[in-house]
Amino acid sequence: MRTVTANDGRILARIIHLAHRFGCTYTSVAARQTGAAYRMEFAFAGPGDALRRLDAQITKLLDDDRETME
């Protein structure tokens, strides 16, 4: 389970698309708006390499998210 906070709530959709692209599936997803941001929790299942790549991509998306506003 990974918990993240993002300014752009659409990131959740992007992460799910990425997971499926990498051959993973999500086993649990939850999100709620907290103030101007979104708190998201998700868990994925899939091959180890793909999960590591997904994790790295999520980190990158969140880095970019911190530089923008919506």
Added chain:
Amino acid sequence: MRTGAAIVLDTLESLGVETVFGYPGGAIMPLYDALYDHRIAHVLVRHEAAAVFAASGFARSTGRPGVCIATSGPGATNLITGIVDAMMDNVPLVALTGQVRTTVMGTDAFQEVDVAAITHQVTKRNIVVRSIEQIEPALRAAFRLATGDRPGPVLVDLPTDVLRAIEAQRIDAATESPAQRERPRADARSLDAAVAALAGAERPLLIVGGGTRWSGATEIFRALAARIGAPIVSTLHGLGCADPGDPAFLGMTGMHGWKRANLAVAKADVLVALGMRFDDRVTGDPAKFAPNAHTIVHADIDRAEFNKVVRAQITLHGDLRETLVALDHRLARVSLPSFEAWRQAACAPQEQLPRDDTRHDHLSATDLLDALFAALPDDAIVATDVGQHQMWAAQRVRASHPQHFLTSGGLGSMGFGLPAAMGAQMAHPGRMVVAIVGDGGFQMSMAELATLRRHELPVKIVLLDNRNLGMVRQWQELFYNGRYSATALPDNPEFTTIARAYGIEARLVDNANAIGPAIVRMLESPGPMLLHCACYPHENVWPIIPAGKGVDDLMEAVPA
């Protein structure tokens, strides 16, 4: 008080934008109205796809972000291939799209499309601006993101009512926007490990990739390479980073790379990969890639690239220029063994690219490119389209700087070459800019001849016309039992007539004797010119490592 559209242009100007490429339409009309008497130059293309490729050519040849504009709906969707192209090749690009007014968004209004949703996976970020107050911070964020860290495209969607809105009071530049984040720096322990790996190496090899160009690391790369003294190979996007005259430079590696470059990758014991992502066109079968390398050092700004395709024993996560500076400082304090014997062995014997017999009565595309590259000035900018001519050019180009060779690598987008050359020519009005295109790709962007004429852009177009979709035809010959499905183009038009109809000087070359004089005349022509080269239709690109194979499977001719 300004309109939203005026704020867009003022902000672009404050960000250093002097030129934009675009095509007008309904929802974006307020922005075009503001452009009517604004200082920013607008290049009217003939299809939105050309706008984004031209912006990409501008960015690739300058390192600065390119800007393209399209209206909502079909205008926006026509940008998408170029946006993906920029994402794949790390090109800093800002796409501005018109959008239906905010009050009808979501109602399937005329020319409404949710371009933010469509481009969500293929941009670094997109931003839908919903109020006039958001315009400036959105644009500033877009430029920061497009150029920061690993560059890429950002789309800003501008509803027409936001563009028409009038500021209630002067909106000052946003001060609360977060500063660009600090670029990561490779950690000292990993840098020391990389130095130790080089110090213990017998056959080290440097692979230089496109990250070197985007981090502005060309000079420090050359200095570092000279200090190490190891042979160098390049990816497609790394071409121009190594000095083409450096005797340690073996050329491009990968599917259509030089045999010596691929053999060096296979023999190396320590591989130092700089700003590259181990694309499948470089590695072939990853399991067969660099089989003798006990240590792979991978330096990149994007940690998501580490161990994605090829396992690296040492990763250097950071801005590549700073990484190379740090490596250089460390290497200055150690005594590396001489790699001269290995370098000489890797470079010898002097390799000639294998080529087909073109039967002497036809024009050879490779002969023509050899002559072209010999005649071009050192600072010429070459843009290619996608296909055989692209690979022939990549094998032969002697780019003295990576911003001198522009090509669609990751996505391989046909139709890229001519508009990319237009963008480069806008950025470098005094320079020689050449578009090398095939007959397939040229017909995807041929209408841009009108843009050349309109803006008096002296781009030289070298059209290698083999009346085939040549690369696909080659694969059909090699891998599909010669079943040439939908690749023959015997009904190509008379290209010189078409060019002349647009007011572009044009000349046909159809034999080897005419090559030299035609190239001289083209390079001396003050305006745009089309050189229509009627080439032998079955000339192939050699060598080739078939997709998913290794260097042992390298082919230099059609199997007997």
